[in-house]
Amino acid sequence: MRTVQAVAWKEIQIYFSNPMAYIVALIFxxxxxxxxxxxxxxxxxxxxxxxxxxxxxxxxILLAPALTMRLLAEEQKLGTIELLLTSPVRDWEVxxxxxxxxxxxxxxxxxxxxYYPLLLWVFGRxxxxxxxxxxxxxxxxxxxxxxxxxxxxxxxxxxxxAFVVASGILLLMYFATLGTGGGEGIWSTLVTEIxxxxxxxxxxxxxIDTKHIVYFxxxxxxxxxxxxxxxxxxxxx
Amino acid sequence: xxxxRGLTHYYGPHLAVQDVSxxxxxxxxxxxxxxxxxxxxxxxxIITGFMPPTRGQVTLADFDVxxxxxxxxxxxxxxxxxxxxYTEMPVTGYLKYMGTLRGMKSKQIKNRIRDVIDICQLGDxxxxxxxxxxxxxxxRVGIAQAILHEPEVLVLDEPTIGIDxxxxxxxxxxxxxxxxxQTVVLSSHILPEVSMICSRVLIIHQGRIVAxxxxxxxxxxxxxxxxxxVEVGGPPAEVLPVLRRVPxxxxxxxxxxxxxxxxxxxxxxxxxxxxxxxxxxVSNGWSLLSLQAVGMSLEDxxxxxxxxxxx
Numbered sequence: 001m002r003t004v005q006a007v008a009w010k011e012i013q014i015y016f017s018n019p020m021a022y023i024v025a026l027i028f029x030x031x032x033x034x035x036x037x038x039x040x041x042x043x044x045x046x047x048x049x050x051x052x053x054x055x056x057x058x059x060x061i062l063l064a065p066a067l068t069m070r071l072l073a074e075e076q077k078l079g080t081i082e083l084l085l086t087s088p089v090r091d092w093e094v095x096x097x098x099x100x101x102x103x104x105x106x107x108x109x110x111x112x113x114x115y116y117p118l119l120l121w122v123f124g125r126x127x128x129x130x131x132x133x134x135x136x137x138x139x140x141x142x143x144x145x146x147x148x149x150x151x152x153x154x155x156x157x158x159x160x161x162a163f164v165v166a167s168g169i170l171l172l173m174y175f176a177t178l179g180t181g182g183g184e185g186i187w188s189t190l191v192t193e194i195x196x197x198x199x200x201x202x203x204x205x206x207x208i209d210t211k212h213i214v215y216f217x218x219x220x221x222x223x224x225x226x227x228x229x230x231x232x233x234x235x236x237x
Numbered sequence: 238x239x240x241x242r243g244l245t246h247y248y249g250p251h252l253a254v255q256d257v258s259x260x261x262x263x264x265x266x267x268x269x270x271x272x273x274x275x276x277x278x279x280x281x282x283i284i285t286g287f288m289p290p291t292r293g294q295v296t297l298a299d300f301d302v303x304x305x306x307x308x309x310x311x312x313x314x315x316x317x318x319x320x321x322x323y324t325e326m327p328v329t330g331y332l333k334y335m336g337t338l339r340g341m342k343s344k345q346i347k348n349r350i351r352d353v354i355d356i357c358q359l360g361d362x363x364x365x366x367x368x369x370x371x372x373x374x375x376x377r378v379g380i381a382q383a384i385l386h387e388p389e390v391l392v393l394d395e396p397t398i399g400i401d402x403x404x405x406x407x408x409x410x411x412x413x414x415x416x417x418x419q420t421v422v423l424s425s426h427i428l429p430e431v432s433m434i435c436s437r438v439l440i441i442h443q444g445r446i447v448a449x450x451x452x453x454x455x456x457x458x459x460x461x462x463x464x465x466x467v468e469v470g471g472p473p474a475e476v477l478p479v480l481r482r483v484p485x486x487x488x489x490x491x492x493x494x495x496x497x498x499x500x501x502x503x504x505x506x507x508x509x510x511x512x513x514x515x516x517x518x519v520s521n522g523w524s525l526l527s528l529q530a531v532g533m534s535l536e537d538x539x540x541x542x543x544x545x546x547x548x
Binding site for chain 2: 002003006007010014017018078079080081082083084085086087088089090234235
């Protein structure tokens, strides 16, 4: 556990001293701020954050991989992976440590958006339920998105490839539901259930369904598991 | 301390190391000498547990590098060929991180960092961001992380490559000092360097060990000595003195290899002792299983080595 902490802490320090991470945070705030304001310019503005949540999930398709792409790809490029893998550190400790660091930074980014609901409370009377559940959904969604980024970063020493592939996977998973064309049958159901959007809707509406929580946690666990396996495979590849 | 048996490694279809066997005793400083691409780095990566061998077994302090990798890694300090540094971290921050990864207590880390900064003469730079250090200093930081946790075995891959002559001298002195307490395995393609630091040298070429000796004997072979490798079916205790008694023979060493009794015979160049040697073996009632000259190939390899320093 101490090793996980050490790995995570080192990466967190690098995040907070790295211009890239601040650029990501800046874009995140700018885009989500825009989506937040769109609601308010309506002739009959609604004191809700649903547009913000929608915008946040969309923009994270690009920004989550941007946060994670460095984490393992750079170690492989610089050769520091050799040091890491010859230290008495288990592979899962490396992956989990790195993953937690990206999660902490993303949570800090989400934390910066708390002034949106604050503004709603100052100027209106929003329904708190969908705001709480929406934030819960956003955190779960972010956790899953970052785990996908960790996997692609483990698989390559090229950060650009890690970024593009992770964004691609996220994009596919996000919009998978559209691909069913509203059809019926086992395949449509399957694709809809894999798609992230269909699991996020309820959170936006203020519904906390265990099914969706389990979905996001499973996706996260699945991709972290694959990442650990991918790192292990470096030893015999 | 280290036992390597029948080590073979392929990178895809490409054979990097072929049936390499050797041992390193505690407190020994062993040098891998060989031209670039000989298989030195591959062997070291396998010893340090970075990757498993295709075939063969490697144990370090009686722990298998594949099965008990974690135990092995706890006991090894490793300096890879390209010094692995996190360039955005300061020297002490980096060392602290490496110490934590090796499971050291934070108090112990603090004390040890002070020590290694002293040993590696990094005093004035301990707060500098690593990315701003010169190559020689980066090398020292690399050595500092390798010795930080006082490992039983130190593996150094080309520790003096790419640094300026004065720093080369200092680095060698440092390694010599470290070799007094620790088991050291280092690789190099510079002959004088290895003779200076190491108590024993393995010459590795195209993935095979072609010679194994003390630096002094290797220097002898450079001065026009030829080698024969003979395999004899007979008791080593009796074979050795007989071979030594053959007129013209300088030295005989016994090297058992997988149930095969191999002897390396050295003699002055220009003579052909094959006749006398085979006759003395057969006349004692032993069987002569193979006889081959290894001197020539050794010479070729030496030609490819850097036998002098480019200062």
